Amino acid sequence: MSNHDDFPTEPPTRDLVVATEESNNLVTRGLEAIKNRAIQPPSLAIDGDSARLLQDARNAYQQGDYETQQRLLLTLAGRGFAEAQVDLGFMYELGREGVTEDNAETVKWYRAAARDRGVTQYDAEAIKWYHEVAEQGGLVRNVSEAVKWYRKAADQGNAEGQVNLGLLYHKGVGVPKDNAEAVKWCRKAAEQGNARGQYWLGFIYFFGWYDDIERNMTQEQEDYAEAVKWYRKAADQGYSIAQLCLGLSITSGIWARIRVQEDYAEAIKWYSLSAEQGEPKAHYQLGLLYEEGKGVQKDCVRAYMWFLLSEKSLFAESAEKVSAQAKLDDIKEYISQEQIAEAQRLAQEWKERHAS
Amino acid sequence: MLPEEKELLRLEAEQAELEEQVTSAELALETTKTETSQFQHRYYLVVGRLYAQLDELDAQIAKARMEKSPDDIALKANAQTAKQKAEKSAEEAGLIKTQPKPPPIIAPELKQAYRQAVKLMHPDLAITQDERHRRTELMALVNLAYERGDQKAIEKLIQEFGEDPEAIVGEDIASRIVKTIRRIAQLHRRLGELQQQIEAQKKTEIFQLRQTIENAEATGDDPLGNLTQKLMQGISERKIELRKKRQQ
Numbered sequence: 235m236s237n238h239d240d241f242p243t244e245p246p247t248r249d250l251v252v253a254t255e256e257s258n259n260l261v262t263r264g265l266e267a268i269k270n271r272a273i274q275p276p277s278l279a280i281d282g283d284s285a286r287l288l289q290d291a292r293n294a295y296q297q298g299d300y301e302t303q304q305r306l307l308l309t310l311a312g313r314g315f316a317e318a319q320v321d322l323g324f325m326y327e328l329g330r331e332g333v334t335e336d337n338a339e340t341v342k343w344y345r346a347a348a349r350d351r352g353v354t355q356y357d358a359e360a361i362k363w364y365h366e367v368a369e370q371g372g373l374v375r376n377v378s379e380a381v382k383w384y385r386k387a388a389d390q391g392n393a394e395g396q397v398n399l400g401l402l403y404h405k406g407v408g409v410p411k412d413n414a415e416a417v418k419w420c421r422k423a424a425e426q427g428n429a430r431g432q433y434w435l436g437f438i439y440f441f442g443w444y445d446d447i448e449r450n451m452t453q454e455q456e457d458y459a460e461a462v463k464w465y466r467k468a469a470d471q472g473y474s475i476a477q478l479c480l481g482l483s484i485t486s487g488i489w490a491r492i493r494v495q496e497d498y499a500e501a502i503k504w505y506s507l508s509a510e511q512g513e514p515k516a517h518y519q520l521g522l523l524y525e526e527g528k529g530v531q532k533d534c535v536r537a538y539m540w541f542l543l544s545e546k547s548l549f550a551e552s553a554e555k556v557s558a559q560a561k562l563d564d565i566k567e568y569i570s571q572e573q574i575a576e577a578q579r580l581a582q583e584w585k586e587r588h589a590s
Numbered sequence: 591m592l593p594e595e596k597e598l599l600r601l602e603a604e605q606a607e608l609e610e611q612v613t614s615a616e617l618a619l620e621t622t623k624t625e626t627s628q629f630q631h632r633y634y635l636v637v638g639r640l641y642a643q644l645d646e647l648d649a650q651i652a653k654a655r656m657e658k659s660p661d662d663i664a665l666k667a668n669a670q671t672a673k674q675k676a677e678k679s680a681e682e683a684g685l686i687k688t689q690p691k692p693p694p695i696i697a698p699e700l701k702q703a704y705r706q707a708v709k710l711m712h713p714d715l716a717i718t719q720d721e722r723h724r725r726t727e728l729m730a731l732v733n734l735a736y737e738r739g740d741q742k743a744i745e746k747l748i749q750e751f752g753e754d755p756e757a758i759v760g761e762d763i764a765s766r767i768v769k770t771i772r773r774i775a776q777l778h779r780r781l782g783e784l785q786q787q788i789e790a791q792k793k794t795e796i797f798q799l800r801q802t803i804e805n806a807e808a809t810g811d812d813p814l815g816n817l818t819q820k821l822m823q824g825i826s827e828r829k830i831e832l833r834k835k836r837q838q
Contacts, residue, residue, distance in 0.1 A: 312810040
C-alpha cells in the first residue's frame with residue numbers, strides 16, 4: 235500500500251501494467267490519430283441512397299412530420315453524413331419535443347422563421363421572440379446534442395457545421411463561452427469561402443470581444459479591420475446581412491477609426507444591395523441617408539418610402555422600428571399630402587416588385 | 591452513557607463512514623485499472639499488431655531503397671531508423687501476449703465480493719504491524735483476483751481471513767478510542783492516496799485513448815474500426831510498393 239512512519243517495511247503490491255512511459259509508443263500514435271480526427275470513415279462519398287433519404291428528411295420537416303425527420307436524420311448522421319449531422323444539430327438546437335396537433339402550426343412557423351432569419355438571432359429582440367414562440371410551442375431544446383452533431387460535421391470539414399459550432403461557442407450555449415474557439419471554427423468555414431462563416435467571423439471581430447476589456451483597448455483597430463475584411467468577402471458573395479453590416483461599418487464611423495476614407499456612396503451601394511434582398515434594417519438605414527442627403531441627393535419622399543417599408547417589417551420591439559415610426563411622424567410635418575401619397579405608392583410598387 | 595462512550599460511538603461512526611468511502615475508492619481504482627487493461631488488450635491485439643506490421647513493412651521498404659543505392663548515406667540512416675522503429679513496435683505489440691487476458695466484463699457480483707473483501711481485510715484497519723502486513727498481502731491477492739475476474743478466489747480469501755483477530759480482544763473504552771482514532775487517520779491517508787492514484791490513472795494515455803474511443807462509440811462512431819481500416823489500407827499500399835521496389 236504506502237509508506238507510513240509506523241510501518242516502514244511494506245510488502246510490495248502488484249500493479250497492473252496499465253501504462254508505463256516506454257510502452258506508450260503505439261498508444262500515443264493511436265491517440266493522436268484519433269484525436270486529430272485524421273481518421274475518418276474511409277468513404278464519405280454520399281451514395282444515392284443517403285442523398286435521397288436526406289431529401290426525404292427535409293420533406294418530412296416541411297410537412298411538419300418531425301418524427302420521421304428525426305428518425306431519418308439519426309440514421310444518416312450515424313453513417314457520418316455531414317449534412318445530415320448539421321440538420322440534426324439544428325433540430326436539437328431549435329427544440330424537437332412536444333410537437334402536438336395544437337402547436338404544430340406555431341412550431342412550423344417558428345422553425346421556418348428560425349431557419350430563414352437565423353442570421354439575425356443575435357438581435358436581442360429576435361432571440362426573445364424565438365424563445366417565446368418556442369416556449370408557446372412547448373419545444374424542448376437539447377443544445378448539448380446539437381453541439382455533439384455540429385462538432386462531428388465540423389470535424390469532417392463541413393462549413394455549416396463549423397459555423398454553427400462556432401456560434402454556440404460565441405454564445406456560450408451548450409459549451410462554455412469561448413470567443414477564441416468561436417473564431418477558430420468560423421474562420422475554418424470562412425476560409426473555405428462559406429459566406430455565412432465569413433459574415434459571422436466578421437461579426438465576432440466586430441462585436442465579439444466587447445466583454446474582453448483588455449483586448450478592446452489594445453486590438454480594437456485590428457479587430458475592426460478584420461471585421462470589415464470578412465464582411466466584405468461575404469457581401470461580395472451577395473450575403474444580405476453582411477452587406478448591411480458593411481454599410482453600417484461605414485456610416486457608424488468604423489472606417490474612419492481604422493483610417494479608411496468614409497464613403498457614403500459606398501454605404502448607399504451596400505445598403506441598396508441588402509435592401510433589394512428585403513433586409514428591413516437596410517431599408518431603415520437608406521431612409522436615414524436619404525433624409526440627411528448623405529451619399530445621395532436629399533429626398534424626403536424616398537426617405538419616407540424606406541422608413542415606411544422598414545417600419546412594416548421590423549420586429550415589433552426593435553429600436554429601429556420605434557425610431558422609424560418617429561421618423562415617419564417627423565417627416566409628415568414638413569412634406570405635403572401629395573408627397574406622402576407618392577411615397578406610399580413607391581413603397582407599394584417596391585413591395586409588389588419584391589413579392590415573388 | 592459516559593462521555594467517553596459517546597465519543598467512542600461518534601468515532602466509530604466516523605470510521606464506518608470512512609471505511610465505506612475507502613472501499614468505494616478501492617473498487618473504483620481497481621475497476622478503472624481492470625477496464626483499462628481490458629481495453630489495452632483489445633487495442634494491442636487489433637491496432638497495435640497492425641502498427642507493428644506497418645512499421646515492419648516500412649523498414650523493409652527502406653532497406654530495399656538502401657540496397658538500390660548503397661552509397662547513399664541518408665538512405666542508410668533511414669533504413670537504420672526504420673529498422674529500430676519496427677523492432678520497438680514489434681516488441682511493444684508482442685508484450686500483450688505475455689499478459690493474462692482480462693475478464694470480458696466485470697459482473698456486479700464480482701464487485702460485491704470485492705467490496706466485502708475490502709471491508710473485511712483492508713490494511714488500514716489494522717492496528718499492529720504484523721496484522722497490517724498480513725492484510726496487505728491478502729489485499730494484493732484480492733486485487734489480483736478482481737483483475738482476473740476470479741470471484742471464487744475472492745470468496746475463498748474471505749473465508750480464509752476468518753474473524754478479525756484484532757476485534758475479538760475485550761478492551762476498555764480508552765484503548766478502543768485510541769485505536770479508532772488511529773484507524774481513522776490511516777483511512778484518511780489511504781483515501782487521499784486512492785484519489786491521487788485514480789487521478790493518475792485518468793492521466794495516462796491509454797486511459798485517454800479508451801475514453802475518447804468509448805465516447806465516440808457511444809454516439810455510434812467506430813474510431814477503432816476506422817483506424818484499423820486505415821492501417822490495413824496503409825499496409826496493402828506498402829506491400830505493393832515493396833513488391834515494385836523488389837522488381838525494379
